[in-house]
Amino acid sequence: MVITTSLYAALLALVAIFLGGAVGGLRGRKKIALGDGGDEEMIVANRRHMNFVENVPLALILLALIEINGAPAAWIHYMGAPLLVARVVHPFGLSTTTVANPARIFGAAVTALVMLAAAIALLWQVFGTR
Numbered sequence: 001m002v003i004t005t006s007l008y009a010a011l012l013a014l015v016a017i018f019l020g021g022a023v024g025g026l027r028g029r030k031k032i033a034l035g036d037g038g039d040e041e042m043i044v045a046n047r048r049h050m051n052f053v054e055n056v057p058l059a060l061i062l063l064a065l066i067e068i069n070g071a072p073a074a075w076i077h078y079m080g081a082p083l084l085v086a087r088v089v090h091p092f093g094l095s096t097t098t099v100a101n102p103a104r105i106f107g108a109a110v111t112a113l114v115m116l117a118a119a120i121a122l123l124w125q126v127f128g129t130r
Helices: 005-030 040-068 071-093 102-127
Strands: none
Touching: 005 040, 005 071, 040 071, 040 102, 071 102
16 A cells, blocks of 8 residues: 555645646636636746646656555655645746746755655665565
């Protein structure tokens, strides 16, 4: 069972629902049926949600595989907790005017580091058992 990963999957699902809801609510208020309509606020809302969707599924798959392969729950917490924090912080750093926002940099860097650590742990499990 992947109990520990399930905790982070559930919490990250709440973040995804919030981000998706923000897009839907803005879409309704601005009467933009599809895409971003060239509206900067809609562009940012879409990217906040899309960036989450582009990164989190692979990270969760890696964590689940590591857990399935017998990693201690602590390993999953060491990667899952920073991933959760990064994905909560990251959307606040996205804008159409600033690239180097600390929240954006933190969120992107921590997400990448978690996925790197998870990939290395998974490779260690795969090749360390032979």
